[in-house]
Amino acid sequence: MQSTAREFPLRARRALDDVQLREALAKAQDGFVGKRQTSIDAFPEFEALRDRGKAIKDHTLAYLDVYLEQFEKAVIAAGGQVHWAESAEDAQRIVTGICQQAGARRVTKAKTMAGEEVSLNEVLETAGFDTVETDLGEYIIQLAKEPPSHIIAPAVHKTRQQISDLFNTHHHGGRLKTALREVPELVDEARQRLREKFLTADVGITGANFLVAETGSIALVTNEGNADLTHTLPRVHVAIAGIEKLVPTLDDAACMLRLLARSATGQDTSTYTTFVTGPKRTGDPDGPESFHVVLLDNGRSRMLGNRYREMLRCIRCGACMNHCPVYGAIGGHAYGWVYPGPMGSVLTPLFTGLDDSRDLPNACTLNGRCQSVCPVQIPLPDLLRDLRRQQFERGLTARRTRWVLAVWGAIARRPRLYHLFTRLGMGLLGRLGKRTGAFRRLPFASAWTASRDMPAPQGSTFQQLWKQRQRDAR
Amino acid sequence: MMNSTRERILAKVRRGLEASGQRSIAMAHAARELAYGEMPSPRQPWKGNATERFCQRFEAWAGTWQRLSRVGEIPMAVQALLGPEDFVSVAPHSLLRELDWPSQMAVNHEAPADCRLAVSVADAAIAETGTLVLCSGPQSPTGLALLPETHVVILRTETILPDMEAVWRHLQPEPPFPPRSLNTISGPSRTADVEQTIQLGAHGPRRLHVLLLGEHIGEMSAGGI
Amino acid sequence: MGDGVDRVALFATCLVDLYRPSVGLASAELLEQAGYRVEVPEGQTCCGQPAWNSGDTRRAKTLARQTMAALEGYGYVVVPSGSCAGTLIHDYPQLFAEDPEDLGAAEDLASRTWELTRFLVEVAGITGLDANFRHKVCYHDACSGLRGLGIKHQPRQLLGSVDGLELQELPNTEICCGFGGTFCVKYPEISTRLMDDKLDAIRSTGADTVLAGELGCLLHIAGRLKRNDEPIRAYHIAEILADMGDQPAIGEGDD
Numbered sequence: 001m002q003s004t005a006r007e008f009p010l011r012a013r014r015a016l017d018d019v020q021l022r023e024a025l026a027k028a029q030d031g032f033v034g035k036r037q038t039s040i041d042a043f044p045e046f047e048a049l050r051d052r053g054k055a056i057k058d059h060t061l062a063y064l065d066v067y068l069e070q071f072e073k074a075v076i077a078a079g080g081q082v083h084w085a086e087s088a089e090d091a092q093r094i095v096t097g098i099c100q101q102a103g104a105r106r107v108t109k110a111k112t113m114a115g116e117e118v119s120l121n122e123v124l125e126t127a128g129f130d131t132v133e134t135d136l137g138e139y140i141i142q143l144a145k146e147p148p149s150h151i152i153a154p155a156v157h158k159t160r161q162q163i164s165d166l167f168n169t170h171h172h173g174g175r176l177k178t179a180l181r182e183v184p185e186l187v188d189e190a191r192q193r194l195r196e197k198f199l200t201a202d203v204g205i206t207g208a209n210f211l212v213a214e215t216g217s218i219a220l221v222t223n224e225g226n227a228d229l230t231h232t233l234p235r236v237h238v239a240i241a242g243i244e245k246l247v248p249t250l251d252d253a254a255c256m257l258r259l260l261a262r263s264a265t266g267q268d269t270s271t272y273t274t275f276v277t278g279p280k281r282t283g284d285p286d287g288p289e290s291f292h293v294v295l296l297d298n299g300r301s302r303m304l305g306n307r308y309r310e311m312l313r314c315i316r317c318g319a320c321m322n323h324c325p326v327y328g329a330i331g332g333h334a335y336g337w338v339y340p341g342p343m344g345s346v347l348t349p350l351f352t353g354l355d356d357s358r359d360l361p362n363a364c365t366l367n368g369r370c371q372s373v374c375p376v377q378i379p380l381p382d383l384l385r386d387l388r389r390q391q392f393e394r395g396l397t398a399r400r401t402r403w404v405l406a407v408w409g410a411i412a413r414r415p416r417l418y419h420l421f422t423r424l425g426m427g428l429l430g431r432l433g434k435r436t437g438a439f440r441r442l443p444f445a446s447a448w449t450a451s452r453d454m455p456a457p458q459g460s461t462f463q464q465l466w467k468q469r470q471r472d473a474r
Numbered sequence: 475m476m477n478s479t480r481e482r483i484l485a486k487v488r489r490g491l492e493a494s495g496q497r498s499i500a501m502a503h504a505a506r507e508l509a510y511g512e513m514p515s516p517r518q519p520w521k522g523n524a525t526e527r528f529c530q531r532f533e534a535w536a537g538t539w540q541r542l543s544r545v546g547e548i549p550m551a552v553q554a555l556l557g558p559e560d561f562v563s564v565a566p567h568s569l570l571r572e573l574d575w576p577s578q579m580a581v582n583h584e585a586p587a588d589c590r591l592a593v594s595v596a597d598a599a600i601a602e603t604g605t606l607v608l609c610s611g612p613q614s615p616t617g618l619a620l621l622p623e624t625h626v627v628i629l630r631t632e633t634i635l636p637d638m639e640a641v642w643r644h645l646q647p648e649p650p651f652p653p654r655s656l657n658t659i660s661g662p663s664r665t666a667d668v669e670q671t672i673q674l675g676a677h678g679p680r681r682l683h684v685l686l687l688g689e690h691i692g693e694m695s696a697g698g699i
Numbered sequence: 700m701g702d703g704v705d706r707v708a709l710f711a712t713c714l715v716d717l718y719r720p721s722v723g724l725a726s727a728e729l730l731e732q733a734g735y736r737v738e739v740p741e742g743q744t745c746c747g748q749p750a751w752n753s754g755d756t757r758r759a760k761t762l763a764r765q766t767m768a769a770l771e772g773y774g775y776v777v778v779p780s781g782s783c784a785g786t787l788i789h790d791y792p793q794l795f796a797e798d799p800e801d802l803g804a805a806e807d808l809a810s811r812t813w814e815l816t817r818f819l820v821e822v823a824g825i826t827g828l829d830a831n832f833r834h835k836v837c838y839h840d841a842c843s844g845l846r847g848l849g850i851k852h853q854p855r856q857l858l859g860s861v862d863g864l865e866l867q868e869l870p871n872t873e874i875c876c877g878f879g880g881t882f883c884v885k886y887p888e889i890s891t892r893l894m895d896d897k898l899d900a901i902r903s904t905g906a907d908t909v910l911a912g913e914l915g916c917l918l919h920i921a922g923r924l925k926r927n928d929e930p931i932r933a934y935h936i937a938e939i940l941a942d943m944g945d946q947p948a949i950g951e952g953d954d
Contacts, residue, residue: 013888024669031670045516055510063502065487070499084480136676137667153667160669187665187673194677199587215652225620225663225678232616232655243483248506250652254638255515268518269603271535271664272678275656283612285566287654297483304490325875329892363886365879365893366752367842382793388754397754401881405750409758412713412745413765426717437952438925447884451891452922455718455950462711462720466739469724 001119001147005336005348005357012363015330020159025331028156032322035266036373043262053259054377056252057244057313060213061304067213067246068295074216078278080291088118091296095120095205095238096127098292102236104129104202110220110227111135112207113151113316114240114296116338117351120205132197134226136190143170149332149340152264152318157331160186194226204230204288208241209315210256211293214249217275218293221260225272237279237288242296244312250275256315259375263317299351311346311383313376320370320380326363335360342370342380349387358396361387422461430459517602517637524601524634525686531604532684533698535661536674539684540696549575551685552593552626560590563622567595567613570628592618596629596684598644602637605660606684609645609653616655625662625679631688707735708773710766710812712783713745714914715935719949722914725941726779726815732941733823735775742769748786751794752880760801763791767804775822776812779937780913781844782880784814789847814844815937816912820853830942831862837869837906838936839876839897839920841913854912854936861939867904871896878919894923901931908948910936921950 004011015021040046060067072082085091091114099107107129109115121142124131133142137155141148143166148154155163161180167189168176206227208218218239220227231237247253253275261267280287303312321327321341332340336357337348345360361384370380391397411418433439433456441449448454488494503511520527529539542551552562553576561580564570570593575581582589594614598607606627610616619625635641638658645651663678674680707730711723727737747762766787770776778784791805819825838858844850858866877883877893884890897920901909909931911917921933932948947953 009886012886016888016892028670043516043518048516052510052513052515059506059509062491063497063505064491065484065493066497066499066502068484068487070502084483086479086483090479134677135667136665140667153670155667156670163668183668183671183673186668187676191675191677195587198677217652217656223663224665224676226676228616228655228657229620229677232620243487248502250642251515251639254642257638258515258517265666268531269600269605269658269660271660271662273605273658275652276654277652277656278654281611281650281654284610284654285612285615286617287610295483297486301483301486301490304487305492309490325877325893325896326886326889329889329896362882363889365842365875365877365882365890367875367879368846369842369873369875372846385752385754388752389756390754392754392756398885401753401885402755405753405755405758408745409750409755409761412747413758413761415742415744415765418744422713422717433952435952435954437947437954438922438950440926445884447887448922450887451926452894452919453925453950455918455921455925456952457718458720460720462716462723463739463741465720465724466727469727 001116001338003337003348003352003356005352005360008334008336008359008363011334011336012330015334020162021157021331024157024159025328028153029322029328032266036263036319036322037266039262039266039268046262049255049259050375050377052255053375054313056247056255057376060246060248061244061309061312064243064246064304067248068243070213071211071216071246074214075278075293078216080216080278080293083292083294085294085296085298088298091118091240091294091298092120092123094294095240096123098236098238099124099127099129099203102203104236106130106132106197106201107203107205108132108134108197108201108230108234109138110204110206110222110230111138111154112205112240113338114207114242115205116148117298118296120240132194132201134194134198134230135222136187136224139190139194140166147333147338150318150321151316151339157333198229198233201234203236203238204234205238205240206230208239208245209260210253211241211246212250212253212275213246215277217250217277219253219257220274220276221257221270221272223271228272228274231276231288232286235288236290236292237276238292238294239276240294240296242298243300260315260317263319263373263375303350307386308346308350308383310378311343311350313378314343315376317375319373319375323369323373325365325367342384346380346383346387354387354390354394354396358391361391419461419463423464426457426461427459430457432456434459515639520602524636525631527601528599528604528634529697531601532661535604536698537604537661537682537684538698539686541686545569545573545687548628548685549573549579552591553579555624555626555683556591563589563592563618565592565594565614565618569595587621589622591624591626592622593626593628594618596627596633598641599629599634600638600641600658601634603660605658607641608657608659610655611653616657619657619659620678622679624681624683626683626685628685628687631686705735706773707737707775707777708770709737709739710743710746710770710776710778710783710787711739712778712780712914715779718918719914719935721943721946722779722935722937725935725937725943726777728941729815729819729937730777732829733819733825735823738773740769746783746786748783748790749880751786751790756794759794763794763805764801767791767801767808770808773811775818776808777815777818778812779815779935781814781841781848781850782913782915784812785843785847787812814848814850814912816853816857817848817850820856826860828857828860828940830940832939832944833863834908835865835867835906836908836910837867837901837904839869839909839911839916840872841911841916842875844912845873850912857940858910858936864939867906869904870900876916876919878916880915883919891923894919898923906931908932908934910934910939912936917949921948925950
C-alpha cells in the first residue's frame with residue numbers, strides 16, 4: 001500500500017470534522033476498552049501473563065534464525081512449502097506465481113495485515129484474479145474501496161447506514177427502498193454472498209497470528225470462521241506472515257492466545273482458533289492439495305539489530321489504538337498506511353521512511369496508555385520519542401520547533417540570564433493580563449490561542465517571590 | 475533465486491542478532507528453559523469440575539448442550555434438532571457409523587456445501603474457555619464444523635481437559651499430531667463488524683450443540699437451550 | 700531526622716516559576732508544615748523535558764547536567780509536577796544510559812526525587828491539613844504522574860483532609876486531556892478535541908472546580924474553559940492543600 005502519511009495534518013483535520021466517523025469511533029472505543037477491562041478484571045494474574053508474553057517474544061526474537069529454520073523444516077515435513085520474501089515485491093511475485101500456477105480464477109482472502117502491507121489485493125486484481133475479502137469488515141471496506149482503519153476491526157469507521165448503502169449499491173444495484181437496515185439482515189446478506197465465493201474459490205489466502213516452530217503450524221484466530229473456510233475449501237492455501245510471528249512451541253502459542261484474545265476483543269478466546277499444519281493428508285476428506293507459507297521480512301530483520309527489536313514483539317491486537325486518545329479522535333485513515341495508531345506510528349516510519357511520515361512520531365501526547373495496555377509491554381512512547389530524536393538529528397524536525405528549542409535552550413542553560421528574562425517577561429505579561437487573567441491572542445502563540453485562551457502569569461517568578469520570602473523571614 | 479533470498483534473510487537476521495554462525499535448536503531450547511520455560515503460563519482460575527466449567531463457559535458462548543446416557547441415544551437427539559426439510563451430514567467416524575440411524579433420516583457421510591445439520595465427534599475440549607477441539611482426519615472432515623447451519627458435536631466428558639496445554643499433552647502421543655487442521659471452537663460463528671454489535675452466524679454455523687456422553691455431569695442435564 | 704535528610708530541595712519547574720509561583724509557595728508551605736527545611740536551589744531552570752521529548756538530546760543533556768548539579772546533595776528533591784518529576788526519575792537515566800560519567804549522578808538524583816503529593820503521603824506521612832475549601836471539585840489525573848509514577852490515591856487521600864471539600868470522580872480519568880507538551884501547539888485541532896471531551900467529563904461531575912497536580916494540563920484546561928466563558932475554576936492541588944484557594948484561579952483576572 002502506498003503511504004499517504006505525508007498528508008497527516010490535512011487528513012486528521014478532515015477526520016475531526018466527520019460527524020459519522022466521530023460517532024463510530026466513540027462507540028467502538030468504549031466497547032473495546034470496556035470489554036478488555038472486564039476480561040482482565042476476571043484474570044488475576046494478567047500482569048504475570050504480560051510478563052510471560054514479553055519473555056516468550058524476546059526469547060524467540062533472540063533465536064529467530066534458529067526458530068525460522070526449525071519452522072521451515074517442520075512445514076516441509078508436513079508436506080508444505082516455505083517461500084522467503086525479502087521485500088513487498090518478492091511477496092507479491094511469490095503469491096501471484098502460486099495463483100497462476102494453480103490456474104486460479106477466484107481467490108478468497110481472510111484478513112491479513114502482512115497482506116495489506118504488501119498490497120496483495122491490488123496486485124492480485126491487476127493480475128486478473130477475482131479477489132474477495134471474506135472477513136465481514138474487510139469485505140465492507142473492499143466494497144467501499146478503502147484501506148482498513150483498524151487492524152482488528154477494519155470497518156470500525158463505518159456506520160450501519162453507510163454499510164446499508166454500500167450493500168444496496170453493490171448487491172442490489174441501488175434498488176432497495178429501505179435506507180437503514182438491521183444488523184442481522186446485513187450479516188445474513190453478506191453470509192449468502194460470500195458463501196458462494198468460498199465454494200468456488202481456487203486459492204485461499206490467510207495471514208497467521210502465530211507460527212509455531214516446533215510443529216510448523218500456523219495459528220489462525222477469527223470469530224467469523226472465515227479463515228477456516230478460506231484454508232479448507234480451495235485447492236491451494238497460502239499463508240503470508242512476518243518473520244516475527246514465530247513462537248517456539250504450542251504451549252507458547254497457548255499463552256500468547258490468552259493475551260491476544262483479551263487484549264484485542266476482551267474475549268478469553270476467539271470463537272475459532274485453528275492450527276493448520278501442511279496440506280490435506282492421505283485419507284482426509286477435505287482440505288487443500290497444497291499449502292504454502294510466505295515468510296515476509298520487508299525490513300523486519302533490520303529492526304532486530306537496534307532498539308526497535310522491541311516493536312517486533314507486537315502481536316497485532318489493536319489495544320494500543322483502542323486506548324489512544326489521538327486515534328480515538330481521528331480514526332485510522334489519517335495515519336496514511338496499513339498500521340494506524342501508536343504501533344503504526346512506530347512501524348510506518350520504519351517501513352516507509354522517516355521522511356515520508358514526519359508527523360506520525362509527533363502526533364502523540366506521550367500519555368503512555370498504549371504502553372500500559374500493550375500485552376507484550378512494548379515501550380511505544382519511548383520508541384516514538386526515539387524516532388523524534390532521529391528526526392531531529394537528520395534535520396527533519398519542523399523549523400519552528402528547532403528555533404523555539406534553540407532560543408529556550410540558550411536561555412535555560414544560563415540561570416542568571418534565565419532569571420533576568422523571566423522576571424522581565426513575566427512582569428510584563430502579568431501586568432498586561434492582570435485584569436482579564438488570560439489572553440485571547442498573543443504574538444507567536446497563535447497555535448495555542450486559536451482555540452484556547454492563554455492564562456496570564458501571576459506577574460512575579462517563583463524564584464523572585466522565594467527570595468523575597470527568605471529576606472522577609474530574616 | 476528463492477534460496478538466495480532465504481540465505482540473505484537469515485544472514486540479516488543473524489547480523490541483527492550478532493549471532494555468529496549456526497546455533498542449534500538445543501541451544502535455543504536451553505535458553506528458553508532458563509528464560510521462562512520452567513514456569514507454566516498463568517491461566518484463568520476456575521473452581522469445580524472440568525465438565526461443569528466447560529458447560530458453563532460453553533453456554534456463555536451461546537453454545538447449547540444436553541446430556542445423553544448412552545451412545546445409542548445420539549440419532550434421536552439429532553432428529554429432535556432437525557427441521558422438516560433438513561438432511562444430515564454425519565462424520566465418517568466409527569462411533570457414528572455403527573449407530574442405528576432411522577431410515578426416514580437422510581444421512582450422508584460427506585460434507586456437502588448445503589447441508590443444514592452436521593454431526594461430528596470432538597477429540598477433546600478445554601474447560602478453561604468452554605472450547606471444543608476437533609482434529610481433521612479421515613473420520614473428521616473440517617467442513618462439517620463450518621458449512622452447516624447447525625453443528626452437533628459429540629463430546630465425551632473424560633476428554634474435557636483443564637486447558638489448551640493439557641490438550642496438547644493428551645493429543646500429542648497419537649500421531650499424526652498435529653493434524654492438517656486442529657480446530658478449537660467456542661460457540662457459533664459470530665461477527666461484530668457492523669457497529670460492534672455481536673451477531674451470530676457470520677459465516678459458520680448459527681447454532682452449535684453438544685451431546686455430552688459420560689460421567690461427571692452432576693445434577694445438570696442440559697443447558698443454554 | 701538527621702541533618703541532610705530533612706533538607707528538601709524544591710524543584711519548582713519552569714512552568715510554575717514563570718506562570719504560577721503560588722504553586723511553588725504552596726508546595727514549600729506544605730513541606731515546611733510537614734517538618735522539612737525547604738531550599739530552592741538557584742541553579743534550577745528547566746529540566747529539559749521539552750528538548751528530550753522533541754528528540755533534541757544534546758540540549759536535553761545540557762539542561763539535565765545543570766539540573767543534576769543544582770540538586771546535588773539534598774536528601775530529597777520534591778517536584779510539584781508528575782511529568783517533570785518523571786523526567787528526573789525516568790528520563791535522565793535513559794538520557795545518560797551510554798554516558799558512564801553522568802549515569803551515576805542521574806541514577807542518584809532519580810532515587811532522591813519525589814512528586815509532591817506522593818512525597819507528602821509516602822515519605823512525610825502527613826495525616827492532617829490546615830485547609831478548607833468549600834467546593835465541589837474533581838481531580839484530573841495527569842498521565843505522566845498516573846502511569847509513570849503511580850500517583851492516584853495520594854492526591855485523593857490528601858484532598859480528603861481538606862475541610863469542606865467534596866470530591867467528585869471524573870469519568871474516563873485515564874484519558875489524556877490533549878496537552879502533551881508541544882503536542883498542543885503542533886496539533887491544536889486534535890488537542891482541542893481531546894480537551895473538549897475532557898471538559899464534557901468535568902461538567903458531568905457537577906464540580907465547580909477542577910484540580911490537578913500538573914500545571915501544563917491546568918493551563919490547557921483553564922485556557923479552554925476561559926475561551927468558552929465557563930465558570931468552572933482551575934487550581935493546582937498544592938494551592939488548595941496549602942489553603943490558598945481564595946486567590947484568583949488559573950486564568951482568572953481581577954475583574
